[in-house]
Amino acid sequence: MQLFNLEGDIGVVTGALGKLGPIWVETLLEAGARVLALDRPGTPEAPAFLDLQARFGPERLALAFADVCRRPELEAALDRCGRIFGDPPTILVNNAGIDAPPAAGGKRHRLEEIPLAVNLRILEVNTAGLFLATQVFGGAMAKAHRGSVINIGSLYASVSPDARFYDHIPGDPPFIKPPAYGASKAAVLNLTKYLAAHMAPYGVRVNALSPGGVLGGQDEDFKRKFCARVPLGRMATAEDLRGPLLFLASPASAYVTGVNLKVDGGFTVW
Numbered sequence: 001m002q003l004f005n006l007e008g009d010i011g012v013v014t015g016a017l018g019k020l021g022p023i024w025v026e027t028l029l030e031a032g033a034r035v036l037a038l039d040r041p042g043t044p045e046a047p048a049f050l051d052l053q054a055r056f057g058p059e060r061l062a063l064a065f066a067d068v069c070r071r072p073e074l075e076a077a078l079d080r081c082g083r084i085f086g087d088p089p090t091i092l093v094n095n096a097g098i099d100a101p102p103a104a105g106g107k108r109h110r111l112e113e114i115p116l117a118v119n120l121r122i123l124e125v126n127t128a129g130l131f132l133a134t135q136v137f138g139g140a141m142a143k144a145h146r147g148s149v150i151n152i153g154s155l156y157a158s159v160s161p162d163a164r165f166y167d168h169i170p171g172d173p174p175f176i177k178p179p180a181y182g183a184s185k186a187a188v189l190n191l192t193k194y195l196a197a198h199m200a201p202y203g204v205r206v207n208a209l210s211p212g213g214v215l216g217g218q219d220e221d222f223k224r225k226f227c228a229r230v231p232l233g234r235m236a237t238a239e240d241l242r243g244p245l246l247f248l249a250s251p252a253s254a255y256v257t258g259v260n261l262k263v264d265g266g267f268t269v270w
C-alpha cells in the first residue's frame, strides 16, 4: 500500500468548499498529505469542510481564499502554502468550476438567446482559471521536479447533455445546460494533454479525472432518467471518487500522464 501513501505530500485543492471539494480534500488527508484548501473569497465554509478542519487540525489542513481567475491571489496562496507547510505543493487538484444546474434557479434562455457573457464566464473559470492555477502551483512543482496535477473534467467533456433529463421540469423556455459547460470541460481534456507533454520534462504528471453525475440533491425524475442511461445503473457517490483521485495523486500512477480517467459508471460508452 506504500504506492498510495501521500505522507510528505502537500496538496492544493481549488473549489474546496463546494460539493466535491471536501471529498478530494479528505482523500488526500486520509492518505497522509497536508492540504491547502482554496476557494473564492467570500465563499462560506461548507459543513463537510468544517468537519475536516475539526478532524485533522490546522497542521494538516489550511484554508486560503483565491479566485482561480486572479493570478495575484493564486500567487499569494502559493506563498501562504510555503509559510504554513514549509514547502511547495506536490499535488494540485484543479476542481473549481461553475455550471448552471436547474436547482440554481438562474434565468433561462433559448439556445439562440443565451448571452455570450454566460458562456465566457464558464470558459474563464473552468478552463482559463484551471490553466492559471496550473501555471502558479504547477510552476512551483516544476521547479521542485516533482508533482501530480489532477484536472477535474466531467462526463460532459465527452458527450452532450441529454435535454430529456430535464424535460419534466416545468417552465418556458425549458431548462438547458449552458453549452459552454461541456465545451469548457472538453477544452480541459486537451489542455491536460498539452500540459502533460510540456511538464513531463520537469517531473510533473498531469491527468484528468472526469466524474459522471454525482448523487446529491437531484430530483427523483432526473435520477430515474439519468440512471437508466448509466451501464452501472446508478449515480456516483463520494466513495466512487476517492480511489481514482488517490490513484492519480500517488506513486501508484507514476507512469501515467495525459490520460482522462472517466469515473462515470460507463455513461459515455454508448
Ligand SMILES: NC(=O)c1ccc[n+]([C@@H]2O[C@H](COP(=O)([O-])OP(=O)(O)OC[C@H]3O[C@@H](n4cnc5c(N)ncnc54)[C@H](O)[C@@H]3O)[C@@H](O)[C@H]2O)c1
Residues within 6 Å of the ligand: 014, 015, 016, 017, 018, 019, 020, 021, 038, 039, 040, 043, 066, 067, 068, 069, 094, 095, 096, 097, 098, 099, 125, 129, 152, 153, 154, 155, 210, 211, 212, 213, 214, 215
Ligand atoms: N457534482 C457533479 O455531479 C460533477 C460531475 C462532473 C464534474 N463535476 C466537476 O467537479 C467540480 C466540482 O463540482 P461541484 O459539484 O463540487 O461544484 P460546486 O459548485 O459545489 O463547487 C465548486 C466550487 O468552486 C468554487 N469556485 C467557483 N468559481 C471559482 C473561482 N473563480 N475561483 C475559485 N473557486 C471557485 C465555488 O465557490 C465552489 O466552492 C467542478 O469542476 C465540476 O464541473 C461535478
